Amino acid sequence: MSQPERQPNTAFSVRLESEVDFAGWRDAARRLVLNDVPPHDIVWQTGAEDDLFADSAPLPDIPSGRTLNVPREFIDRAEAVACHTDPSRFAFLYRVLFRLAREPELIKIASDPDIIRLHEMEKAVRRDTHKMRAFVRFVEIGEDDDKRYVAWFEPDHFILERNAAFFVRRFTGMRWTILTPKGTADWDGEALTIGPPASKADAPAADATEELWRTYFTNIFNPARLKVKAMQAEMPKKYWKNLPEAALIPDMIKGADRAAKEMIERMPTMPAPHHKKIQARYWTGKDEPTATEVPAASLAEAREQAKGCRRCPLWRDATQTVFGEGPEDARIVFVGEQPGDQEDIAGHPFVGPAGKVFDGVLAEAGVDRRITYVTNAVKHFKFEPRGKRRIHSKPNAGEFQACRWWVEQELGFIKPDLAVALGATAAQSLIGKAIPVTKMRGEVMTREDGLRVFITIHPSFILRIRERADAEAERERFVADMRKVKELMAA
Numbered sequence: 001m002s003q004p005e006r007q008p009n010t011a012f013s014v015r016l017e018s019e020v021d022f023a024g025w026r027d028a029a030r031r032l033v034l035n036d037v038p039p040h041d042i043v044w045q046t047g048a049e050d051d052l053f054a055d056s057a058p059l060p061d062i063p064s065g066r067t068l069n070v071p072r073e074f075i076d077r078a079e080a081v082a083c084h085t086d087p088s089r090f091a092f093l094y095r096v097l098f099r100l101a102r103e104p105e106l107i108k109i110a111s112d113p114d115i116i117r118l119h120e121m122e123k124a125v126r127r128d129t130h131k132m133r134a135f136v137r138f139v140e141i142g143e144d145d146d147k148r149y150v151a152w153f154e155p156d157h158f159i160l161e162r163n164a165a166f167f168v169r170r171f172t173g174m175r176w177t178i179l180t181p182k183g184t185a186d187w188d189g190e191a192l193t194i195g196p197p198a199s200k201a202d203a204p205a206a207d208a209t210e211e212l213w214r215t216y217f218t219n220i221f222n223p224a225r226l227k228v229k230a231m232q233a234e235m236p237k238k239y240w241k242n243l244p245e246a247a248l249i250p251d252m253i254k255g256a257d258r259a260a261k262e263m264i265e266r267m268p269t270m271p272a273p274h275h276k277k278i279q280a281r282y283w284t285g286k287d288e289p290t291a292t293e294v295p296a297a298s299l300a301e302a303r304e305q306a307k308g309c310r311r312c313p314l315w316r317d318a319t320q321t322v323f324g325e326g327p328e329d330a331r332i333v334f335v336g337e338q339p340g341d342q343e344d345i346a347g348h349p350f351v352g353p354a355g356k357v358f359d360g361v362l363a364e365a366g367v368d369r370r371i372t373y374v375t376n377a378v379k380h381f382k383f384e385p386r387g388k389r390r391i392h393s394k395p396n397a398g399e400f401q402a403c404r405w406w407v408e409q410e411l412g413f414i415k416p417d418l419a420v421a422l423g424a425t426a427a428q429s430l431i432g433k434a435i436p437v438t439k440m441r442g443e444v445m446t447r448e449d450g451l452r453v454f455i456t457i458h459p460s461f462i463l464r465i466r467e468r469a470d471a472e473a474e475r476e477r478f479v480a481d482m483r484k485v486k487e488l489m490a491a
């Protein structure tokens with residue numbers, strides 16, 4: 001085929017068939033690059049624009065023997081960037097391609113301004129794609145054979161076509177239409193058609209399906225994980241107006257604190273899949289108590305022995321023994337009640353919701369948890385299964401009596417200056433009789449062996465208070481208690 005002679009500074013005008021005609025761009029760009037046409041000699045237009053260069057030169061053929069090798073990575077990224085709304089995107093992509101033909105390593109130069117821009121544009125398109133997948137909501141219209149689903153969505157970029165295949169895969173069995181100001185995608189159950197832009201007036205009003213979404217959303221809403229800023233970044237307010245469930249968001253945010261507390265109480269999960277495996281590791285093969293009757297020779301040995309503890313039946317359902325943790329020369333020992341759901345799975349004391357409160361309060365009082373020893377009156381999680389959840393159940397006197405075997409050994413090896421009883425179970429375990437915690441709170445009791453025991457509440461008590469102001473006040477009191485503990489440590 002004869003090559004049209006290219007005159008220097010000839011303005012090539014490339015008209016692409018649509019806003020997202022990447023195939024058209026690719027074909028034209030290949031011809032132009034292989035003819036060494038510099039970027040400034042080309043005008044890129046898309047279907048909707050007026051033809052500014054109707055009489056520009058026809059595109060040159062590829063000179064025989066010339067080939068173009070561009071990294072696959074560039075093609076993938078360019079395909080996404082082609083969906084950006086920046087009117088100069090095709091010209092920009094050509095500039096990068098032109099440079100790539102001369103600088104094969106360009107794509108790897110992360111600091112190059114063109115590569116930075118390529119990356120930013122690609123990111124914007126991918127983010128928009130993700131948003132569309134997350135926030136398209138269908139409204140049901142018609143009945144029986146005429147039933148179909150219609151959604152209205154306002155994307156930032158020309159992502160409809162690129163994203164349509166995802167919706168076909170996801171909703172293959174439904175007949176649906178997605179209307180956007182940048183085009184329409186219609187799936188009739190067999191074929192996908194991309195149509196012209198639509199307006200919001202074309203979209204049907206809310207219906208029962210929206211009510212369904214609202215119910216679903218309220219149910220999956222996790223108040224404990226609510227981060228308003230992150231949520232707004234993820235779901236910018238501009239999308240809220242089109243989301244039926246968004247009407248619930250302000251109320252749910254308001255109620256989140258209270259809801260989080262309620263959820264924490266309800267939250268325990270059934271043992272993790274590794275539960276049986278961990279149990280098996282310490283299973284001695286007998287269903288009989290195998291408690292060691294000889295005290296351990298060291299704290300490390302006690303910890304080892306406690307792994308196989310059968311002194312009470314709680315080991316059977318728990319995942320593992322949760323022994324105390326902290327330095328052996330700690331001057332202070334905190335004693336809680338028993339490991340909770342998360343501690344049982346993690347194998348460490350005070351790492352769940354109560355642990356978070358405990359950590360926060362210690363930090364505020366200036367007590368460094370890392371130099372303290374933290375343990376529990378009972379070393380196995382006691383719970384009631386309820387559906388898929390494990391609900392904390394208070395250990396009885398027999399259970400914490402049995403576990404004193406370990407608590408006293410921990411205290412014996414550490415020899416702290418002060419033990420802190422967090423709540424009634426710990427106080428009873430440490431003192432040997434029931435202690436009215438509300439009355440004795442903030443007091444120091446001295447045991448026969450001389451060990452001083454500071455009495456205070458259990459941090460989970462704060463989590464159970466529903467009124468925010470009351471919970472705050474209780475937390476302040478707990479901080480004040482921990483400040484006293486700090487003074488006692490220094491005394």
Ligand code: URA
Nearest residue numbers: 336337338339349350
């Ligand atoms: N409550 C406790 O008493 N101990 C823990 O380790 C966790 C919660």
